[in-house]
């Protein structure tokens with residue numbers, strides 16, 4: 001997916017997450033969107049830095065980078081929410097484009113992707129981006145609202161989103 005798709009995905013995700021966690025539609029909702037929106041968008045732009053530094057879809061498109069982004073606020077107290085942007089970038093690359101990503105780089109070069117998706121230059125790229133975002137938001141909604149029995153994911157999501 002290209003930068004436009006990733007920004008669209010991250011911005012829509014932040015708006016949706018704001019409404020899921022603060023459904024009033026009032027000031028708290030917009031505070032949630034503002035608090036998480038910018039870091040999520042910046043996180044969504046981070047992985048494609050490897051188009052200039054390193055190997056694209058490998059160097060910054062893997063689970064160790066996601067783990068580092070997730071742990072960063074716990075260790076250093078900064079960059080909250082950025083991991084959500086990194087994660088949604090991976091999801092969009094895996095589900096929304098023909099080429100996969102090297103999840104286990106630098107240990108394994110293999111790129112993983114779903115056998116669906118469109119090329120990043122396709123005229124359907126925007127539609128696919130919105131669909132992928134809708135699936136992500138449905139997952140967040142189900143996990144947070146119904147506290148699905150998926151380990152401590154519900155608590156983790158609430159803590160991560162500051163709810």
Ligand SMILES: [Zn+2]
Nearest residue numbers: 001047048093
């Ligand atoms: Zn990417």
